[in-house]
Amino acid sequence: MLFRLALAVLVLFISIMPVQAADLAEGAKLFGTNCAACHAGGLNRVAAAKTLRLDALEKYEMNSLEAISYQIVKGKNAMPAFGKKLSAEQIENIAYYVLDEAEHGWK
Secondary structure (H helix, E strand, O other): OHHHHHHHHHHHHHHHOOOOHHHHHHHHHHHHHHOHHHHHHHOOOOOOOOOOOHHHHHHOOOOOHHHHHHHHHHOEOOEOOOOOOOOHHHHHHHHHHHHHHHHOOOO
């Protein structure tokens, strides 16, 4: 129960933080280095239906910073976990970038 409360507070804190240009720029750089091999342009080279486009993120309930961050940390199926490779700040920057790109159509 305490874990859920702490997670709820973290979610609230992250959701009210403004997206800063520096965060997006760093997120874009980190995405290019760590994610683009499989997810360039918001696509998914391994599981074609599970793209990073907003409609797919919504369908799979991955359309939040928290869900995207969790996926980056833990990985799933063919996607490796980056929780031990990237810092919390780096993961947050990538999540901001992914959500921002999804909301703007991955231009």
